[in-house]
Amino acid sequence: MTISQLRAFLAALEHGSFTAASVHLELTQASVSELVSRLERELGVALFTRGSRRLVPTEAAIELRPHAAQAVSAVRNGIDTIDALTSLERGTCTFGVLRNAAYYDLADLVENFHHRHPNVRVRLIGINSALVARSIAEGEIEAGLLVLPIDEAGLDVRPLFRDEVLYASSTRPAEAGPVSIEEASAAKLVLYDAFAGWDDPTRRQLRERARWNGLTIEPAIEVENVETALSLVAAGAADTIVSRTIAESAGFPDTIRTAPFAEPMHDTIALVQREGVLLSPATKQLAELAERMLRERIDEHQGRTSVV
Template identity: 85%
Template sequence: MTITQLTAFLAALEHGSFTAAASHLEMTQASVSELVARLERELGVTLFTRGSRRLVPTEAAVELRPHATQAVSAVQNGIDTIHALTSLDRGTVTFGVLRNAAYYALADLAETFHHRHPNVRLRLVGINSAHVARSIATGELEAGLLVLPVDEEGLEVRPLFRDEVLYASATRPLDAGPVTVEEVVDAKLVLYDAFAGWDDPTRRQLLERARLRGLTLEPAVEVENVETALSLVAAGAADTIVSRSITEAEGFAAGIRTFPFAEPMHDTIALVQREGMLLSPATQRLAELAERMLRERLPEHQGRIALG
């Protein structure tokens, strides 16, 4: 028994003749008749009484009809689902972005993608990069844009851009020069991404530098958002670290001074997906859009954000 046989049977049942069924299916009358005849032979029953004008369904045909309809519908639904995914007519995209995505010209990523593909459901998750990486590795998210370094086990990582990390202070003298790790350790620090803690990629780099020198690094204050940290810095209550893209954003407090590290430090933004998995067409399109938006909207960073 084949789906083609069941399709021919249902068409003949609905239209009342092999000729009408053939027209509906865009097949020849002989083909439809043969498909039904083969189905009858396989089942060992007669499905139609061949009248002079119209096919008359037998009791066996009436009993078979709901099962045939269910089988044909299930296959067609599967075909429609696959076509929808490949044509971006339906489906769901699960994509992670770095927490401070707005500072990287990605604030309207969701709006742009939805405008172009209104029938695709979009789940855009903006959490700390360390958590995005774990969610991709476990299959909760299909892919994401995040800051390195993260634990890369089970992931495919493609670096895209580098953004310099700076030291931010409202009280450090302008002519003090580059900042050393020793000075950072001695300073009163406010660090953001409190929930991620030392799993945060930027913090992780700073902590590693301190450990290599046998130093202990502990913030005086931990908050969740970079904006909160910068408010404390502007008030002169503490210092922090921040990417250059954030310092150049509109609204960055004029009283905050920024300094490079004596040993330059960078956040590397990368496209990450699960190892060995192909991205769905919709997710691939979203990733391409995100990368293109970064390239087009941050021209002033060429030289500071370099291709990885």
């Protein structure tokens, strides 16, 4: 069994035909077909049912896939590691972060990383956690710091800490106490992350809690950024929800009051990568730096966040 055979197998599995796999691998169609056939002979099983239009993977192919991906990834990362030793950590890392990363002291993550590893190219993707999870599962992003829950299968999820979700309003009386889900359901709300919608992990928690109680949550206003939502809340146009970290940030409007939910709700921040695939050296170092920065933040604010 060779790495070339495994790469040909994975390409055929991903692209659905030997022709498409050959274009991806920059080999001839006959070469890709022969590499897969050799692998099948060595394993003693058929990996594909050859159809007229598309290769159909067998059960054996599905079972082999994660092991083949890990083997190919390990060899590629081994080569990258040697390159790093001889070229001052040359390479590229692609990493996803929370949409509101600045509030978690991660705004300077790239600056810190680039200062330590100036020869590494960095792609930092800051979109909603649900979309980052999807991109990691599809191999577009190597790893990321996300808010849970997420649904994508095939991901290795390592929770780091929890951040309480609070109700934010400029019109609700300060002495009203904790917020029930009934009150939240009846309120006029502005919710952010409009593009992700109810796939957003925090919004998803709110909707599921309402459903458990036979209620619905329908925002009166949807915007993309939390800052826009907070401006509307400060103006008295609607209420919203925010993490405690955002509520205690320096730029949080003074006119907005926050209250916990009667049944506490939390965002869980986790480090996520594809299951069974080793990170490239550059991305591994960026992930370690991001986790270390978050751990330092937890040590500074033990009363506001909790370790998972």
